[in-house]
Amino acid sequence: MAKLKRRLTMLVVIAAATPAVLGGCTTERKPGTRPAEGAEGWAPPELIITPADRASDVPITAEVGAAVKNGMVTAVRITDDKGVEVKAEPREDGSAWVPISPLQPQRTYSAEVTATGAKGKTVVRNTTFTTMPKSTKPAITSTLYFAGNRTYGTAMPVTVAFDPPIPKQARAHVQRRLFVKTNPPQPGTWSWVSDGSQVYYRAPDFWRPGTTISVRAALEGLPIGKDHVGDADRKATSTIGRQVSLEVDNATKQMSVFRDGRLVRKIPVSLGKPSTPTSSGKMVIMEKHQYTTFDTRGEPNGGYVVDVEDAQRLTWGGEFIHSAPWSVGDQGKTNVSHGCTNVSPAAADWLMNITQVGDLVSFKGTEVQLTEGNGWTAWNVSWAEFVKGSALPVPAGLRPAPTRVPHSGAVAGGSPTPTPTPSVAGG
Template sequence: MGRFSRAGATVGALVLTASLALTGCGGGDEGKKPAFEPGQQQVGGVSASAPADPSAAPTGGAPAAALTVSPADGAASRPVSTEISARIPGGGTVSKVVLATADGTAVAGRMRRDGSSWVPSAALKYGTKYTVTVTGAGKDGQTYEGTSTFTTMAKPKSMIGSGLYLFSDKTYGVAMPVVAEFSPGIPKKDRAAVQKRMFVQTDPPQPGAWHWVDNGTQAYYRAPEYWKTGTTITVRLALAGIPLSNGRYGNIDRSATAKIGRAFEMTVDNATKRMTVSENGTVIRTLPVSLGKKSTPSSSGTMVVMEKKESTVFDTRSEPDPANRYVTEIDFAQRITWGGEYIHAAPWSEGVQGRRNVSHGCVNVSMADGRWLFGKTLVGDPITVKGTERRLAPGNGWTAWSLSWSEFVAGSALPVPEGGQPAPF
């Protein structure tokens, strides 16, 4: 297994392409995570919300004063990521928000679960005038109403891009994390604002959390345990127009709705040189394997199948060690790290599989087992490797499950309630 390093990211508008750059087990430059390509997904968004702020209740029998709306009446150059909030004298609950353009076109939206603000269902338009009317019920029993007209900013010139590694109408394995990627990375002081605009809903409901890695270039979302079979995951990175401290703005919202399939898990034990394959909790096959030799060990940890190629070519000629340079045709390749580790068929090592490690870091299986396994797996299926000389490096692949839950939530930019954050709406 060669060295692991991440590719520098230069981004256009990015949705993860179906094909990721391929290299062999040796890693090196060819084994790095691919840079963004045209046609991928993007980023942005800071909340303009403010929670209801109880103040002195109205006195006497006079009608209550109007509630205060944010953005304020006459506000200009508001981000298109703006949310609507209101302050009711004495406290209370917002019951209705009506937002429309000057020609009367209504804007759909939803109130956050905590009642702090109303979130438009899509980014607002640049350079556009909006009027909002908010109605609420005060603790004093009175009905309050407020109106505000504001204008959004012109489209900014400096943008930041992002990727969402999830596709609509696809079925994934139970360990599929929601992966958001940013280029350039999000500074620590901006991550809470960005995270507040990254919405994940699951059906059936399962709490979760975000975890930031790689200097803010990547964030994972997962639940405390693997997703339940049959779960629907709906994601919106509502980040268009988010103002960041580096002077850039998010350029577009991205969303996806995907399904989680059957529970399929692979566990590899270096001590026995065997892979145990389970489906829906039942062991269905045990396969002999050959892992990375001592000079190029396989990574120990829980990884996720990120890409599948029935036939490809591993090219590790950029490896610093001449002994690890080769060009080889490979069948039934399944990528599990950015650094070049795969599960794949290796007919040349079938004689030692189950007995000795001879690979450059990949999980070698026989041609027959490789074909069978390839036909069973989904992107997002977990593989746990135990007992090797190398520990899986954070960010070397979709490493969300290589951390305990307590370690994972420690990487959130916002507080996470015990057991995980509920859905935002």
């Protein structure tokens, strides 16, 4: 199958939350008496901040960390060496404040952090640090498959791909710089493809229609292992649209189309013949093309060039749903394609008008199973398996696993190459 050189450049926003107040306990005392300074409930806050004062060669991905005892952080102010304020947002756990844009190399920054105790006592700590020169190490290319101002399907995973892949020992460090915020809140987690070439973010269930998702991949200048740095800082915000899903059964050669959980149409299909079978598994629509060309010269079982209409990509390996007027007589009866899902021109046109990038497409009963990382395979495993792929601890509320992956019609309320390289199959 030939390679279709296509990559979406996408941007990515941080989740902000307010740290919880640590309340102090009080003991009964006689009127007019006052506990000694330092007694429980009267102890002043203890505050340690990072980077350490006068630190140098600090990465431009530096965050202002704050460890507090007997209180909470109530103010953070970060300024550069010209006195300009650097805007920052807190991590969900309140452990650090993350600048909303990368810091600049070889600049000096100051941070003033105020903590307030349960009885109103405050403590202020300051630090000044200098960032490192612009790195000369090669950058790991990251691609965020989540664009801004789009409408996506309810199965859309936030996907970041890496070239070269991220080594296992560096994945937690990278994952800490990937942020997702949903409105209304629908918490999820990241999960890595085993070879480190992709990482997916999703919730236990499909996104609720109307959800706004904001993403940030804050990787520019991030040290990754000993030999690489991150390449860019990307942000994007988009919305989840109506719920649409497709189910294809090889036994019947029929595609069932669901909208908002209701079956709206059945479409005859012709799948991959035994020598070039279609994969069974849960896929996600990745791209939609009104017109494209399948060029399979030099690929196994290929050697042809054909123009097709109304094509929707499902895998990096070249499996598409597309219009196939040449196989209408076989659709619903016999598999004759090179791995694609053939439908009639009228059905392909209708599908293009109802589907969205991010819709789930499930196949069953074919000769081979979908390979991890061949497309956006975040839904091809159970939630219990998905969370095992996180390089960081999964929040307690997300650990209980559903007994099964949600039915594709329900409304929700490793590729061996470093970065998936699209190739085009014919069919």
